[in-house]
Amino acid sequence: xxxxxxxxxxxxxxxxxxxxxxxxxxxxxxxxxxxxxxxxxxxxxxxxxxxxxxxxxxxxxxxxxxxxxxxxxxxxxxxxxxxxxxxxxxxxxxxxxxxxxxxxxxxxxxxxxxxxxxxxxxxxxx
Numbered sequence: 001x002x003x004x005x006x007x008x009x010x011x012x013x014x015x016x017x018x019x020x021x022x023x024x025x026x027x028x029x030x031x032x033x034x035x036x037x038x039x040x041x042x043x044x045x046x047x048x049x050x051x052x053x054x055x056x057x058x059x060x061x062x063x064x065x066x067x068x069x070x071x072x073x074x075x076x077x078x079x080x081x082x083x084x085x086x087x088x089x090x091x092x093x094x095x096x097x098x099x100x101x102x103x104x105x106x107x108x109x110x111x112x113x114x115x116x117x118x119x120x121x122x123x124x125x126x
Contacts, residue, residue, distance in 0.1 A: 021102035025082055029070075029094045037061045 037050040040061075054061045074084065082098040089095070 021104075022099050023102045025077070025098040025100075027096045027098065028090065029096065031093070034063070035060055 037053040040053055041048055041050040048056075077084075077098060081100040081103075083100060084096060085099050086097045087094050088097070
């Protein structure tokens with residue numbers, strides 16, 4: 001079912017074959033409760049207090065802004081050339097579809113968009 005849905009929706013974004021090489025990324029968001037230092041302390045039988053866990057692992061137990069996390073995630077993908085083209089609910093979770101120009105490997109092993117690929121034609125003197 002998901003495969004046919006993707007085929008149907010992705011075909012709307014493709015152009016004539018050979019003119020616009022695209023690649024796609026599919027990301028499904030999964031809601032997860034933030035870690036709780038009090039719960040972790042109880043699971044450890046009290047061997048580490050919730051305060052000790054918070055002070056030793058602040059990046060893990062800090063209260064996190066969910067919207068900011070999503071913004072940071074989307075910005076990282078955007079920095080890498082991905083464009084969000086659609087959000088669809090699948091099984092009560094958002095499925096995000098991204099696309100970007102297909103990156104071709106250069107001679108030096110660095111990937112770059114096709115438009116930035118160096119020309120392999122020798123320049124003719126004028």
